[in-house]
Amino acid sequence: MRSSPPPVLLPEALPYAQPAVGTLSNGVALHTICAGTQDVVRVSLVFEAGARFQQHLLEARTTLALMSEGTKRFSGAQVADNFDFLGASCEPHIDKDFAMLTVYSLTRHLQKTLDTLSDMVLHPTFPEPELRTYCAKRKQQLRIDKERVAYVAREQLPALLYGRDHPYGLYADPEHYDALSCEWLHEFHRTFFTADRCFIVATGNVGERERKIIGDFFEQIPQAPFARQPEAIPPPGSQPAASLAIEKSGAVQSALRVGRVLFDKLHPDFAAVHMLSVILGGYFGSRLMRNIREEKGYTYGVFASLISCKHTGYLSIGAEVGKEFGGAALDEISKELQRLCDEKIPDDELTLAKNHLCGEIMRSLDGPWALAESAIEDLQYGLAQRYAETLFNTVKCATAARLQQVAQQYLNPQSMTSVIVG
Numbered sequence: 574m575r576s577s578p579p580p581v582l583l584p585e586a587l588p589y590a591q592p593a594v595g596t597l598s599n600g601v602a603l604h605t606i607c608a609g610t611q612d613v614v615r616v617s618l619v620f621e622a623g624a625r626f627q628q629h630l631l632e633a634r635t636t637l638a639l640m641s642e643g644t645k646r647f648s649g650a651q652v653a654d655n656f657d658f659l660g661a662s663c664e665p666h667i668d669k670d671f672a673m674l675t676v677y678s679l680t681r682h683l684q685k686t687l688d689t690l691s692d693m694v695l696h697p698t699f700p701e702p703e704l705r706t707y708c709a710k711r712k713q714q715l716r717i718d719k720e721r722v723a724y725v726a727r728e729q730l731p732a733l734l735y736g737r738d739h740p741y742g743l744y745a746d747p748e749h750y751d752a753l754s755c756e757w758l759h760e761f762h763r764t765f766f767t768a769d770r771c772f773i774v775a776t777g778n779v780g781e782r783e784r785k786i787i788g789d790f791f792e793q794i795p796q797a798p799f800a801r802q803p804e805a806i807p808p809p810g811s812q813p814a815a816s817l818a819i820e821k822s823g824a825v826q827s828a829l830r831v832g833r834v835l836f837d838k839l840h841p842d843f844a845a846v847h848m849l850s851v852i853l854g855g856y857f858g859s860r861l862m863r864n865i866r867e868e869k870g871y872t873y874g875v876f877a878s879l880i881s882c883k884h885t886g887y888l889s890i891g892a893e894v895g896k897e898f899g900g901a902a903l904d905e906i907s908k909e910l911q912r913l914c915d916e917k918i919p920d921d922e923l924t925l926a927k928n929h930l931c932g933e934i935m936r937s938l939d940g941p942w943a944l945a946e947s948a949i950e951d952l953q954y955g956l957a958q959r960y961a962e963t964l965f966n967t968v969k970c971a972t973a974a975r976l977q978q979v980a981q982q983y984l985n986p987q988s989m990t991s992v993i994v995g
Contacts, residue, residue: 581924583931587965589938592774592948595784597792599768604948605784606776609941612680614777616687616787618694619949622765623670625740629757630749633765635707636758637665637672642703645696647689649703655689663690669741670883671953672765680778684786691790694766699758708750715747722821722828722994723893729992730830733817734887735809741882767797772952776945806884809834814987819994827899827995831890831906833988838881838954844967845979846879846888852918852926852976853877853909853984854890860909861890869905871898883954888984899993910989913980917973930968934961 592604627633641663642649656663661678674694678686718724728744735742771794775787814833836843854861854877861875875892894902918926937943938961951959 581928583927583969584935587934587938587962589947589959589961590944595788597768597788599792599794599796601768601791601794602772602952603784603787603791604772604774604952605779606774606941606944606948607779608944609777612778613677614680614683614775614779614783615675615677615942615945616683616690616773616775617673617675617945617949618690618791619671619673619772619774619953620766621670621770622672622761623668624743625669626765627761629752630743630745631753632757632761633672634667635704635711635753636699636761636766637667637674639699639703639707639758640674640693640697640762641665642707643698643700644692645698646692649700652689652693656686659686661686663693668882673949680783683783687786687790691793694791695793695795697758697762699755699762701755704753704755704758708753712747712750715745715750719747720821722824722826723891725819725821726828726830726891726992726994729817729819729994730832730889730990731887733815733990733992734832734834735885739807739809741809741885763798766794768794769797774945774949774952776941776948804884809885814990816991817993819992821995824995825896826893827896827993828893829891829899829902829906830992831903831989832888833983833990835879835886835888835983837884837886838956838960840886842979842983843879843881843886844960844964845971845976846983847964848926848930848968848971849913849976849980849984850877850879850888851930852922853913856926856929858925858929860912861892861906864909865892865894865902865905869898869901871895871902871905881954888989896995899995903991903993907986907989910980910984910986913984914977917977920973923971923973923976927968927971931965934965934968937961 590606590608592606595603597603622633624633641652659678659682661676661682664675666673676686676690732742732744773787773791835846853859854875861877865871865875866873871894872892877890880887880889890906892902938947947961
């Protein structure tokens with residue numbers, strides 16, 4: 574019987590399947606990873622068509638959502654029935670920068686699955702009745718969401734950091750659904766769901782047959798109707814660190830958000846700040862969890878994370894606490910930020926954080942679907958080196974002195990903006 578646990582050894586290198594890259598006749602890049610043992614394929618179409626490109630609030634999200642509600646060949650019900658009959662599924666996802674449609678299909682049904690998906694991508698009709706039904710449902714859901722203190726705090730922090738009118742600070746109110754029109758959706762689709770804004774990632778049981786099927790369908794994605802202009806992303810608002818308190822009558826908890834504008838994943842210090850955010854509040858043994866949850870009992874959970882967008886990024890620290898503990902919790906967050914600046918991280922804590930992060934990195938590359946997510950993330954941000962590898966190397970080489978230096982540069986509590994809702 575052992576009297577001591579085996580040593581924890583960090584891996585020397587990451588397991589990673591390099592995608593094979595091809596180009597369709599319309600210029601769309603097709604990245605494929607043959608991985609896994611099951612007879613299943615995942616195909617993700619990624620378009621640079623996120624919310625920051627919209628001319629009217631909510632039109633990007635609504636365009637993506639309604640692409641499955643009617644095409645030239647299928648009604649919305651038929652689209653759903655087609656996927657259901659084939660044992661396939663279709664998942665839309667949108668953020669500030671990108672819109673993505675992902676299907677999961679049995680390999681033997683890939684052609685029929687993509688037949689429906691391609692009609693959604695190429696020929697959506699955006700029927701008026703479906704638009705009005707969608708808007709009515711989403712408007713009611715947004716009204717409900719706006720009553721939740723965590724939702725309000727989450728949308729207010731980037732608005733405060735970047736400015737209410739900045740592409741990364743915009744948020745919608747329920748009444749914005751009333752203005753949406755089918756014409757706006759058609760125009761957004763025609764402008765942004767084009768070949769020059771698209772790449773495809775396919776993973777799973779992908780061979781030459783599957784590559785040909787994917788190419789045959791999606792080389793039909795049209796080119797942009799006009800030449801693409803260089804992007805001009807306005808800088809974040811120049812306002813100094815600020816605080817915002819929003820009273821919510823009847824709320825039994827207060828939602829906190831603390832953060833500051835930082836940088837995108839191309840910045841050389843992104844991975845180091847990522848590591849610091851994990852030590853601060855990125856896992857169950859983190860400093861904020863021990864302080865605010867275990868010692869003070871203010872909250873059930875608290876987090877810190879580095880939010881990445883294509884052209885920027887920001888730190889977000891959050892928790893929901895009893896209303897009477899809001900100010901005290903903000904004070905403790907500031908204290909933990911100051912500790913990272915003032916004190917070197919002890920060796921045992923640094924070792925624990927390194928082990929945790931390396932395990933998370935390994936898990937993020939475990940299996941074909943995880944490999945797809947990793948590849949998509951790298952392609953979205955135009956990374957010359959895989960981010961998982963950059964983070965892995967940063968974690969392995971990190972020292973307490975270097976992390977303290979980074980904390981002093983970016984995590985000064987006086988530079989933080991705070992939001993409390995409740």
